[in-house]
Amino acid sequence: MTYVYRSIALLLALTVVASPLTAHAEWGDLNMPVGVTELSKEIHSLHMTIFWWCVAIGVFVFGWMIWSLVAFRKSQGAEPDVTMTHSTKAEIIWTVIPVVILVIMAIPAARTLIAIEDTRDTELSIKVTGYQWKWHYDYLGKDVKFFSKLDRTSDETRQLNSGLDPHAVPDYLLNVDNPLVVPEDTKVRVLLTAQDVIHAWWVPQFGMKKDAIPGTVNEIWFKVDAGKTGVYRGQCAELCGRDHGFMPIVVKVVSKQEFATWLAAQQTGATPTVASREPAPSPRG
Amino acid sequence: MANTSTVDHHDDHHAPTGLKRWLYATNHKDIGTLYLIFACTMFFLGGAMALVIRAELFQPGLQFVDPQFFNSMTTMHALLMIFGAVMPAWTGLANWMIPMQVGAPDMALPRLNNFSFWLLPFAFTLLLLTLFIPGGAPAGGWTLYPPLSLQAGDSFPLTIFAIHLMGISSILGAINVVVTIMNMRAPGMGLLNMPLFCWTWLITAYLLIAVMPVLAGAVTMLLTDHFFGTAFFTAAGGGDPVMFQHIFWFFGHPEVYILILPAFGVVSEIIPTFSRKPLFGYESMVYASASIAFLSFIVWAHHMFTVGMPLAGQLFFMLSTMLIAVPTGVKVFNWCATMWKGSISFETPMLFALAFLFLFTIGGFSGLMLAIVPADFQYHDSYFVVAHFHYVLVPGAVFAIMAGVYYWLPKWSGRMYSEKLGKLHFWLSTIGVNILFFPQHFLGLAGMPRRIPDYSTQFADWNMVSSIGAFVFGFSQLLFVYVIWQAVRSGEKAPARPWEGATGLDWELPTPAPYHSWDPPPTREVVAKGVAQQH
Ligand code: HEM
Numbered sequence: 001m002t003y004v005y006r007s008i009a010l011l012l013a014l015t016v017v018a019s020p021l022t023a024h025a026e027w028g029d030l031n032m033p034v035g036v037t038e039l040s041k042e043i044h045s046l047h048m049t050i051f052w053w054c055v056a057i058g059v060f061v062f063g064w065m066i067w068s069l070v071a072f073r074k075s076q077g078a079e080p081d082v083t084m085t086h087s088t089k090a091e092i093i094w095t096v097i098p099v100v101i102l103v104i105m106a107i108p109a110a111r112t113l114i115a116i117e118d119t120r121d122t123e124l125s126i127k128v129t130g131y132q133w134k135w136h137y138d139y140l141g142k143d144v145k146f147f148s149k150l151d152r153t154s155d156e157t158r159q160l161n162s163g164l165d166p167h168a169v170p171d172y173l174l175n176v177d178n179p180l181v182v183p184e185d186t187k188v189r190v191l192l193t194a195q196d197v198i199h200a201w202w203v204p205q206f207g208m209k210k211d212a213i214p215g216t217v218n219e220i221w222f223k224v225d226a227g228k229t230g231v232y233r234g235q236c237a238e239l240c241g242r243d244h245g246f247m248p249i250v251v252k253v254v255s256k257q258e259f260a261t262w263l264a265a266q267q268t269g270a271t272p273t274v275a276s277r278e279p280a281p282s283p284r285g
Numbered sequence: 286m287a288n289t290s291t292v293d294h295h296d297d298h299h300a301p302t303g304l305k306r307w308l309y310a311t312n313h314k315d316i317g318t319l320y321l322i323f324a325c326t327m328f329f330l331g332g333a334m335a336l337v338i339r340a341e342l343f344q345p346g347l348q349f350v351d352p353q354f355f356n357s358m359t360t361m362h363a364l365l366m367i368f369g370a371v372m373p374a375w376t377g378l379a380n381w382m383i384p385m386q387v388g389a390p391d392m393a394l395p396r397l398n399n400f401s402f403w404l405l406p407f408a409f410t411l412l413l414l415t416l417f418i419p420g421g422a423p424a425g426g427w428t429l430y431p432p433l434s435l436q437a438g439d440s441f442p443l444t445i446f447a448i449h450l451m452g453i454s455s456i457l458g459a460i461n462v463v464v465t466i467m468n469m470r471a472p473g474m475g476l477l478n479m480p481l482f483c484w485t486w487l488i489t490a491y492l493l494i495a496v497m498p499v500l501a502g503a504v505t506m507l508l509t510d511h512f513f514g515t516a517f518f519t520a521a522g523g524g525d526p527v528m529f530q531h532i533f534w535f536f537g538h539p540e541v542y543i544l545i546l547p548a549f550g551v552v553s554e555i556i557p558t559f560s561r562k563p564l565f566g567y568e569s570m571v572y573a574s575a576s577i578a579f580l581s582f583i584v585w586a587h588h589m590f591t592v593g594m595p596l597a598g599q600l601f602f603m604l605s606t607m608l609i610a611v612p613t614g615v616k617v618f619n620w621c622a623t624m625w626k627g628s629i630s631f632e633t634p635m636l637f638a639l640a641f642l643f644l645f646t647i648g649g650f651s652g653l654m655l656a657i658v659p660a661d662f663q664y665h666d667s668y669f670v671v672a673h674f675h676y677v678l679v680p681g682a683v684f685a686i687m688a689g690v691y692y693w694l695p696k697w698s699g700r701m702y703s704e705k706l707g708k709l710h711f712w713l714s715t716i717g718v719n720i721l722f723f724p725q726h727f728l729g730l731a732g733m734p735r736r737i738p739d740y741s742t743q744f745a746d747w748n749m750v751s752s753i754g755a756f757v758f759g760f761s762q763l764l765f766v767y768v769i770w771q772a773v774r775s776g777e778k779a780p781a782r783p784w785e786g787a788t789g790l791d792w793e794l795p796t797p798a799p800y801h802s803w804d805p806p807p808t809r810e811v812v813a814k815g816v817a818q819q820h
């Protein structure tokens with residue numbers, strides 16, 4: 001058994017030695033974000049509920065296992081009770097109780113699902129098209145559209161053996177040239193499709209992801225809570241080829257006022273640039 | 286496992302020797318050994334690929350491989366582990382154990398048996414060759430989703446042909462299991478007297494026969510889309526890429542139970558042995574396995590909640606998926622009840638079975654979480670899913686295979702392995718596997734997508750931990766090979782019943798088991814004795 005202790009010690013030592021290599025420690029990033037939308041909070045609470053159910057069942061099951069392993073050790077002279085072969089009563093209990101727990105879980109899950117699918121009364125529609133390997137955003141009916149792809153600094157740093165330090169790049173791999181801009185407190189409908197292969201649009205803080213599939217249009221919606229302006233980041237979630245890891249999503253949430261100004265600016269001056277296929281890199285907002 | 290036959294038992298068979306013994310093998314033990322050695326080889330090749338993946342993910346930034354090659358590694362790793370390591374290992378164990386457990390001299394269809402094994406080396410040679418051709422190995426994921434998989438280069442037809450060969454091999458192996466169990470049971474060995482390993486394998490065999498043709502159909506449609514101008518899955522031609530996912534997962538979900546059901550069987554034999562107590566709820570174990578198999582056909586779309594299904598469809602697949610947790614739970618409870626009031630000892634097979642019990646349950650919990658559709662919109666295609674399926678597959682299926690090998694090795698080879706080294710292997714594996722996969726839950730929840738070669742710096746810490754675990758786990762497996770090698774070469778002679786509590790016909794045979802296992806068949810008294818002890 002000394003081997004075992006020695007290897008554990010070695011592992012811990014390795015981990016401790018290795019950790020300073022990572023500039024900002026994110027050991028605390030353990031759970032799903034609560035998020036900033038109506039739906040993301042509901043989803044987070046479903047996640048926590050099912051998690052605590054698992055913990056509760058786990059305490060019971062693992063407790064039972066550990067108890068057996070300790071109490072009925074042969075080395076402590078335990079004698080087996082070979083007559084204990086089945087019990088219809090027990091079988092019924094441990095079939096029915098899980099079913100009840102599942103029903104209890106299924107109800108709020110179904111309720112949230114229905115809310116997720118309710119895309120009525122949206123105030124702004126944006127068509128999002130996945131390309132290998134960038135996103136195209138089209139504000140439907142507003143005559144504003146542009147591509148959004150990985151920012152230059154990340155792109156240079158991420159090359160094989162670039163010699164550049166990812167830790168020195170702000171928001172490494174999670175930054176784009178042209179972020180999507182949306183207003184807070186507005187029900188935004190996202191229409192998803194793709195040009196070449198399947199991609200998936202995922203912003204964890206919004207609670208949702210959905211596939212962008214060629215030939216199909218999928219829908220999701222989000223409504224960022226009032227006061228939650230800021231920049232939210234995500235990534236393509238469906239394997240889409242070589243640079244699947246390098247097509248981030250950045251959403252800049254602004255006040256309604258700011259959004260109107262931004263939209264107007266895009267519609268007049270900026271339109272030719274942003275509508276071109278390869279937009280000039282603009283400073284990130 | 287090299288030289289396991291004892292030729293002195295019978296002299297009316299004309300077994301060739303040397304290379305021909307293996308090429309022309311029709312004996313279930315020889316073929317079982319071939320399968321196990323093959324599985325082990327693929328386990329190490331697939332493992333090497335996993336270590337390439339974890340080395341690249343040790344730190345942010347790209348240090349070792351091109352993203353395209355990285356994608357090939359994830360794709361090939363999965364194909365090798367699923368079709369090359371776990372499935373052949375189960376067929377190997379089935380070959381060794383089913384005749385011994387049902388009281389038969391051999392498998393029912395020995396030449397078919399030879400054929401189904403020898404397809405595999407060719408299948409995997411083709412698949413592995415793609416690593417060396419222009420354009421590289423397939424890189425669209427083991428799920429082969431079009432349109433991406435159709436972008437592959439010359440590797441594409443080779444991969445599909447390889448999958449066809451693997452599928453044929455599995456179907457033939459499954460037919461052999463069904464025929465053996467249905468026709469070759471010794472007099473007195475009723476279906477409900479069989480050890481659970483036979484039962485779970487029988488159910489697995491039906492699953493294989495049902496779904497491998499579905500996979501064959503799906504990849505054939507990909508092939509014709511690519512070469513013959515059809516448009517099953519091409520939107521531009523009126524097809525639907527999502528249809529592929531439905532067909533694939535109609536195969537894919539039963540497939541995951543193909544990987545785990547035999548594990549349920551092995552664990553259901555080891556836990557009673559080392560608890561010195563019959564399996565609790567034998568019949569409910571059989572029925573639970575059968576209901577899992579049935580339900581596995583109606584949950585497939587839980588792998589594709591994000592493709593945009595109608596609300597009713599999402600609700601149906603959420604409920605059916607939650608339901609499948611119920612028979613799974615019944616099994617776990619039965620295993621717990623088997624240990625309750627037992628007399629438990631902790632030899633290596635039992636340790637692996639116990640790790641299975643704890644860690645498979647953790648995988649079941651994350652499965653339950655994934656079933657909650659709204660939450661799955663967050664979990665899907667993140668590292669949380671990676672953590673889930675590795676918990677059920679590595680400390681689940683793979684640990685059960687190892688438990689089975691330690692458990693039956695004395696019967697196969699007539700020799701004991703080193704208990705001390707076996708335990709060391711156990712502890713290194715168990716600690717390694719948790720350091721490797723537990724942090725991946727955190728990574729997924731924090732937002733790290735799966736199948737990416739590089740990540741933002743917020744994910745750096747847990748990735749590093751995970752990679753350290755991967756190397757510990759990976760290299761510990763060399764010890765496994767050494768322990769077996771040492772046992773077969775120079776282990777102590779094993780008694781006929783090395784485990785005090787072992788019951789069943791397999792343990793009524795002399796050690797090492799004779800070349801033609803039960804020839805003549807066991808008498809009714811022997812069968813009755815084997816059966817009576819079991820439940
Ligand atoms: C309690 C029982 C289980 C439930 C409720 C369950 C549920 C799920 C769900 C919902 C997913 C899809 C997650 C996603 O992609 O968003 C999934 C993925 C997966 N599960 Fe399970 N699971 C269970 C047991 C198992 C078992 C026993 C195995 C195999 C031994 C398994 C293997 C897998 C695999 C391989 C995947 C991922 C496939 C891929 O996308 O590459 N699961 N599971």
Ligand SMILES: [Cu+2]
Pocket residue numbers: 198199200236237238239240241243244245247
């Ligand atoms: Cu992608």
Ligand SMILES: [Cu+2]
Pocket residue numbers: 537538541584585587588
């Ligand atoms: Cu599934």
